[in-house]
Amino acid sequence: MSRLFTSNAPSLFKAFRRYTIALSPSVHSHRVSYIFPNLCRTFTTTNSTSLPSLNINATQTIQHNAQTNTTNAIHPIPLPTTNTESTPNTQNDSSEQSKSTVTSKFSNLKDLLDNFQPPPIFKRHERFAKHDDITETSVSTLSPNMMNKKMVDLYKHLRFSDVLTVAKVMLKQNTLNTLERYEILICTLVSLRGFEEAFFVIRLLKTKFPNRVPLKIFNSVLKVLERGKHIKISQSVQRMITEFELKPDIFTYTSVIKTAFNAGEIHIAQKNWQDSKLAGLKPNNDIINTLVQYGSTSKQFLIVEEALTAIIENKLPIGYLTFLDAVNTILLHDSRSGCRKVLEYSELQKFPLNIGVYECMLDTSYRGYDADLASQVWALLLQVSNNKPSARAHRSRVATFSTCGKSKEFILSLNEMSLQGYSLSLPLMRQLLPNCFTDVEKLDQAYYDLEDLYKNGHKVSVEALNSIVLACSIKKEMERAWATFEEYQNFGIPASVETYRSLIIGAEIFGDIDMAFGAYERMLNSGIGPDPASFELLVLVVMRSLKTSGEGEAIASQYDLFSTIIDKGIKEKVRLSAAGLIKIVTEFLKLVPLDRDSPIECEYRSQTGTVRLTMHDCRVVYKIFEWIKILKYQVPTHLLSLFEKKKANVKNKKKEEKNKKKKKKK
Numbered sequence: 001m002s003r004l005f006t007s008n009a010p011s012l013f014k015a016f017r018r019y020t021i022a023l024s025p026s027v028h029s030h031r032v033s034y035i036f037p038n039l040c041r042t043f044t045t046t047n048s049t050s051l052p053s054l055n056i057n058a059t060q061t062i063q064h065n066a067q068t069n070t071t072n073a074i075h076p077i078p079l080p081t082t083n084t085e086s087t088p089n090t091q092n093d094s095s096e097q098s099k100s101t102v103t104s105k106f107s108n109l110k111d112l113l114d115n116f117q118p119p120p121i122f123k124r125h126e127r128f129a130k131h132d133d134i135t136e137t138s139v140s141t142l143s144p145n146m147m148n149k150k151m152v153d154l155y156k157h158l159r160f161s162d163v164l165t166v167a168k169v170m171l172k173q174n175t176l177n178t179l180e181r182y183e184i185l186i187c188t189l190v191s192l193r194g195f196e197e198a199f200f201v202i203r204l205l206k207t208k209f210p211n212r213v214p215l216k217i218f219n220s221v222l223k224v225l226e227r228g229k230h231i232k233i234s235q236s237v238q239r240m241i242t243e244f245e246l247k248p249d250i251f252t253y254t255s256v257i258k259t260a261f262n263a264g265e266i267h268i269a270q271k272n273w274q275d276s277k278l279a280g281l282k283p284n285n286d287i288i289n290t291l292v293q294y295g296s297t298s299k300q301f302l303i304v305e306e307a308l309t310a311i312i313e314n315k316l317p318i319g320y321l322t323f324l325d326a327v328n329t330i331l332l333h334d335s336r337s338g339c340r341k342v343l344e345y346s347e348l349q350k351f352p353l354n355i356g357v358y359e360c361m362l363d364t365s366y367r368g369y370d371a372d373l374a375s376q377v378w379a380l381l382l383q384v385s386n387n388k389p390s391a392r393a394h395r396s397r398v399a400t401f402s403t404c405g406k407s408k409e410f411i412l413s414l415n416e417m418s419l420q421g422y423s424l425s426l427p428l429m430r431q432l433l434p435n436c437f438t439d440v441e442k443l444d445q446a447y448y449d450l451e452d453l454y455k456n457g458h459k460v461s462v463e464a465l466n467s468i469v470l471a472c473s474i475k476k477e478m479e480r481a482w483a484t485f486e487e488y489q490n491f492g493i494p495a496s497v498e499t500y501r502s503l504i505i506g507a508e509i510f511g512d513i514d515m516a517f518g519a520y521e522r523m524l525n526s527g528i529g530p531d532p533a534s535f536e537l538l539v540l541v542v543m544r545s546l547k548t549s550g551e552g553e554a555i556a557s558q559y560d561l562f563s564t565i566i567d568k569g570i571k572e573k574v575r576l577s578a579a580g581l582i583k584i585v586t587e588f589l590k591l592v593p594l595d596r597d598s599p600i601e602c603e604y605r606s607q608t609g610t611v612r613l614t615m616h617d618c619r620v621v622y623k624i625f626e627w628i629k630i631l632k633y634q635v636p637t638h639l640l641s642l643f644e645k646k647k648a649n650v651k652n653k654k655k656e657e658k659n660k661k662k663k664k665k666k
Contacts, residue, residue, distance in 0.1 A: 109204060113168045118161050118192050134162040139169040147175065155184050163188045179209065183217050190224045195233055202240065215246045222255035229263035231256075250276060254287040261294045269294075273306070283310050289322050296325040301333040308341040312348065323351055331360045336368045343376065355385055355393075362396035371404040391422040398424065402432035407442040408449050411464055415450065418461030426501070426533075433471040440480070443471055447484060450491075460491050466498045473506025478515065481506050495526065501534045508541045513561070516541040530574045539565060539584055562588075566623050570630070578633040585624050 134154070139147060151166045167185050170176040176185075182205055189198040198221065205213050218241050225234050234256050241248055253276040260269035273291070276283070288307050295303035304326045311318060323345070330338035339361045346353055358381040365374035374397055381389055394417035401410040410432075414424070424432070437443050447468055454460045465488060472481035481503060488495050500523035507516035520538050523531065542562050569576070576584075 109201065110168075110171060112197055112200060113164060113171065116164065116189070116192075116194060116197055118164075134159070134165050136165060136169050139166050140173070144170075144173070144175045148181065151181065151184055155188060158191075160188045160192050179205070179212070179214065179217065183220055186217060187220050187224050190221050195230075195236075199236075199240070206244065213244055213246075215241065215249060215252070218244075218246070219249070219251045219255065222252060222259070226255050226258045227262070228259070231259050231263040231265050231268060234259045235268075248276075248279070250281045250284055250287065253281070254284065254290065257287060258290050261290065266300070270303075277310075282314055283316065285316060285318055288316060288318055292318075292322050292326045292329075296329045299329065299332065301329050301335050301338060304329045305335060305338045305341065308338065308345060312341060312345055315348070317349060320351060323349075327353070327357060331357070331364065334364045334367050336364060336370050336373055339364055339373060339377075343380070353380075353384070355381065355390070358384065359390065359393050359396065362393055362400065366396050366400040366403065369400075369403050371400055371406050371409065374400040375409075388420075391417075394420065394422050395424060395428075399428075399432060402436040405436060405438065407436050407446050410436045411446040411449055411467065412453070414467055415453070415459075415461050415464040418463035419459055423463055426498070429467060429470055430474065430505075433467065433474055437471045437475070440475070440477060443468060443475075443477070443480065446471075454491055460493065462488075462493045462496050462499070465491065465493065466496065466502055469499060470502040470505065473502050473509060476506070476510055478506050478510055478512075497523065497528050497531050497534065500526075500528070501531065501537065504534055504537045504541065508537060508544065511541075511544065513541055513545050530569075530572045532574055532576045532580070535569055535572075535574045536576055536580045536584075539569070540587075543584070543587055563623070566627070570623065570627050575631060576627075578628075578631075581624060581628055581631075581633065585621060588621065588624075 134150075139150065142150060147166060147170060151163055151170070154160075154162045154166065163184065167176060167181075167188075170181065176182070182201065186198045186201050189195075189201065202213070202217065202221075205217070218237055221237055222234055225237075238248065238252070238256060241252065253272045256272045257269045260266070260272065273287075276287075288311055291303050291307035291310075295301065295307065308326055308330075310316070327342050330342055342353075343361075345351070358377050361377045362374055362381075365371070365377065378389075378393075378397055381393060385393075394413070398410060398413045398417055401413055417423070437446065450460050450464055450468075465484065469481050469484050472478070472484065485495065485499060485503065488499070500519050503519040504516050507513070507519060516538055520534060523534060539562075542565055545561075
């Protein structure tokens with residue numbers, strides 16, 4: 001952004017920065033530029049000889065090309081004026097004010113300049129910012145050329161009241177006769193909230209310069225309105241453009257879109273964006289940056305996607321920071337189409353993306369069930385990470401193929417992840433496998449894929465084979481599960497603890513206690529020590545059979561089996577977690593009523609003190625208590641209260657039975 005400051009500009013900036021920030025909080029003081037947006041741009045007219053007071057060569061540094069519009073000047077809008085002459089009816093809508101021709105208020109331009117009063121707040125700030133007094137007497141002594149330069153310099157430094165003073169003198173000397181000088185005057189009036197006065201001057205130009213009023217004057221007015229929320233005024237300017245039989249260009253739509261976004265009128269901004277596309281106008285970087293910045297700050301990812309589409313279609317080069325804003329918005333909303341556009345544009349402009357962006361895109365593909373996007377992102381991630389993706393990237397890729405039902409891609413990517421030293425947790429595997437292997441044919445095909453991979457000289461991981469065993473167990477295909485287990489030797493891979501755990505899970509789902517004990521015994525015989533997770537699964541299998549055994553001898557035998565397995569765990573010193581033991585006790589108390597005749601008393605020290613528990617045939621619970629004490633865990637209070645409730649229920653039942661017997665005897 002170009003800056004043109006004179007020697008006294010920094011002090012002027014200090015005088016106005018508080019006012020500027022108060023008017024527009026989004027404007028940072030270090031970014032403010034006071035350059036007139038369309039000043040001294042190349043303008044060809046038949047009356048080009050009537051420019052004696054404007055030295056174009058001397059002001060080449062502030063020339064602006066109408067095709068590129070590189071000016072990003074910021075013009076603050078003051079607070080509403082209290083001048084009753086300029087705003088006679090304060091209840092009228094601003095759009096109605098802009099429509100009026102105000103010919104009844106101002107007879108001519110001289111009357112307008114003599115009666116117009118700047119807002120008080122602006123006059124106060126200008127008083128502190130002045131370094132020299134501008135009066136009509138001092139200005140009248142200057143030559144037309146110096147007077148023109150003075151007008152430009154005063155406008156750059158926001159001394160709008162002094163600009164009006166110079167304009168009065170030029171009007172008296174009949175030197176206010178070029179479109180460029182009228183442009184400065186119009187923008188000064190708009191900056192001072194003199195909208196009616198500015199429209200009056202524009203209509204005056206139509207009579208003074210017939211068929212020669214350029215579009216750049218309207219664009220300058222819209223540029224001044226960008227930082228405010230005067231969308232009604234901007235729409236009035238658009239109507240005047242149509243009235244003057246002019247065609248809006250891309251700079252016109254850019255300024256209106258910015259004003260609409262600042263005012264929160266998204267539908268107006270979108271309408272102007274669509275109108276610019278229907279008009280066949282090629283978007284510039286300014287309008288693209290506006291769409292991306294607003295879409296990012298307001299979390300409107302659809303606007304960002306439209307901006308990316310326009311960038312790709314028109315092959316526009318944008319800044320890397322703007323591109324990163326668009327990327328962050330796309331990833332925040334899990335937009336798969338937006339991710340594809342980001343990849344396309346990054347490849348087109350050679351913009352680098354870090355590993356974290358690719359990992360977020362893999363997460364997006366998982367949540368969006370998009371296997372094609374996952375494959376595309378994975379190929380790019382391998383190049384960036386030197387073929388060493390992270391565990392997060394592997395898990396997202398595997399989960400994506402699973403949710404999409406790609407069994408072959410799932411088993412191969414899982415095998416690749418396992419060979420890299422990463423693995424999936426058992427709960428996650430139990431969640432993903434049913435979606436991936438929906439039928440038995442896919443299970444068999446996955447095994448054949450691993451077999452072909454091994455025959456071609458590639459390694460096969462035990463985790464990949466375990467996933468097939470677990471999938472068979474979940475689908476109650478235990479014959480296939482055991483057949484796959486027996487064929488581990490064909491791959492030269494020993495079974496792991498997860499293999500036996502998968503078989504026990506299948507036995508639990510199938511409800512076969514003998515199968516569960518057989519898998520656990522084979523695990524111990526293979527040299528793998530007692531696994532707490534596998535032993536907990538084994539206990540749950542027995543508890544499930546206890547729940548479905550009914551009454552009589554069946555429940556008695558299962559009860560004894562449960563007691564035996566608890567003895568086995570204590571003997572083998574299986575270190576179950578505290579949560580696992582508490583879960584076993586809780587589930588057991590919900591299943592078995594404590595109504596036997598042989599009372600067992602035990603003392604247990606809890607957080608609230610020593611509690612004496614009297615159970616009826618509660619040997620198993622007592623053993624679990626001893627197990628908890630051996631492992632140095634602590635029984636929670638809610639379990640103790642559960643014991644007391646059970647004991648109270650037993651006493652109540654016995655009392656009821658005694659009362660019934662007494663009644664029968666009587």
